[in-house]
Amino acid sequence: GAGVSQSPSNKVTEKGKDVELRCDPISGHTALYWYRQSLGQGLEFLIYFQGNSAPDKSGLPSDRFSAERTGGSVSTLTIQRTQQEDSAVYLCASSPQTSGGTYQETQYFGPGTRLLVL
């Protein structure tokens, strides 16, 4: 596809359950980001992957959150033992890396996964 895709589009889970959210970046994009959008906190950075480098996990809110990126493409964000405060829209973005470096590059966002923890 032409854009970033995410699945599922909506997820309802019970408190304490684990959830997995998937992101398929734009083909050829080496950088992948996860953000969270919630009413109280706005848009927050979670984690960043660039090629084969170690990910930047500085935005993960707790050790219940983890993410992996397999084969430099698809990424999965896992939330263990979900809490009600995890309810939010989880957005994935990807960007290319050119000679100018990733700082100049535009991040292209997927439609998001809306997570509701009951």
Add this chain to the structure above:
Amino acid sequence: AQSVAQPEDQVNVAEGNPLTVKCTYSVSGNPYLFWYVQYPNRGLQFLLKYITGDNLVKGSYGFEAEFNKSQTSFHLKKPSALVSDSALYFCAVRVFDAGNMLTFGGGTRLMVKP
């Protein structure tokens, strides 16, 4: 640490009138600035960015923004608003060598009335 402020939660404008959505930033270093738009139940769509060069940046759908270094601002503008411009607008900043993530403002809801 870098931060972005969008001082207006909502901007109301009549169709056909010019619109401005304000954004100011605070960074240590040279900023890379971005505007995104979000329609209901959709992800963020890129509008425009300032990297270097001309302070006036033109983007998608007739939008433009002016980088003002002395005022640390990057206001989004459009000469003539459309009802279809009604959406949530986010300003974001990234600073070289300060992490690859975007730091977003809180968002401004633009309402264009016929």
